[in-house]
Amino acid sequence: MEYPIVEVFRSIQGEGYHTGTPCVFIRLAGCPLHCPFCDTDKRARYSWSPTVLVKKIREFWAPVPLIVVTGGEPTQYSLFELSYELKSAFECSIHIETNGFNMEEVKSFDWVSLSPKRSLLLAPETVADEVKWLVPEWSLNDIQRMWELAPFHFVQPVNYRTKINRDNLKLCLQMMEEEPRLRLSLQLHKVIGVR
Numbered sequence: 001m002e003y004p005i006v007e008v009f010r011s012i013q014g015e016g017y018h019t020g021t022p023c024v025f026i027r028l029a030g031c032p033l034h035c036p037f038c039d040t041d042k043r044a045r046y047s048w049s050p051t052v053l054v055k056k057i058r059e060f061w062a063p064v065p066l067i068v069v070t071g072g073e074p075t076q077y078s079l080f081e082l083s084y085e086l087k088s089a090f091e092c093s094i095h096i097e098t099n100g101f102n103m104e105e106v107k108s109f110d111w112v113s114l115s116p117k118r119s120l121l122l123a124p125e126t127v128a129d130e131v132k133w134l135v136p137e138w139s140l141n142d143i144q145r146m147w148e149l150a151p152f153h154f155v156q157p158v159n160y161r162t163k164i165n166r167d168n169l170k171l172c173l174q175m176m177e178e179e180p181r182l183r184l185s186l187q188l189h190k191v192i193g194v195r
Contacts, residue, residue: 001081004029004044006072008056013068014189016113017130017152018095023066024057031073032101033119037134037158042072050085057090066093069109075102083108100126114150122149132156132185135172140179147181154185162190 006027013021029044048056057067067086069079075098086094095111100122106112114128118137130152133143143153155175157168164186176182189195 001078002047002049003053003077003082005046005048005053006041006044008053009195010060010062010064011189011195013066014187014191014194015097015156015185016132016154018066018111019185019188021066022064023068023095024061024064026053026057026067026069028069028071028074028077030076031071031099032076033073033099033117035117035119037137040072050082053082054085054089061090064092066095066111068095068097070097073099073101075100075105077105079105080108103127112150115156116146116149122146130154134158135168135175140175143175143179143182152183153181154183156185156187159187159190162193164190 006029008026010024013019013023030042067090074096083094093110095113096106096109097113097115098106099117100114100120103123103126112128113130113132115132115134116122126149128150131150132154133156135155135157137158155172157165157172159165172184176184
């Protein structure tokens, strides 16, 4: 199978539990949702098989603790072959970032970062390692009803393309005052100016 690739690059994880960790991102193209606040380019530039993708990553590879498959929305594709090839080729943790479109596709990954969207109804058995709640799309009441989705929950301000939205950040901080189990995810890559 060939996957539509937007880009493959080395950076740091800027969101969630692994913020600050060096990693390689594989951004798959497309998303079935059309969220008005989306800040991601979803146009395919390449069509690569997992074997070609591994070869491309090896061209600039230096050991990193994790590889992140992201999008767009990666779970609109069959991902088992991709995750298998990545795990076979690299000795690191293989993560996926998803909006929850197709949670069946996340089962072969080491870490699942879920950023649910209102337009999707999550199945009751949905399980992830972390949930990033975009604010103001979600409220504290929504989060309280879905605490069982994952052990770690982050509030993350919906930001501008390259900088933090201070009003949405303020809402996140207010939510954290009311619910101390929440953590803040700031999109560190935007703060420090890296991709």
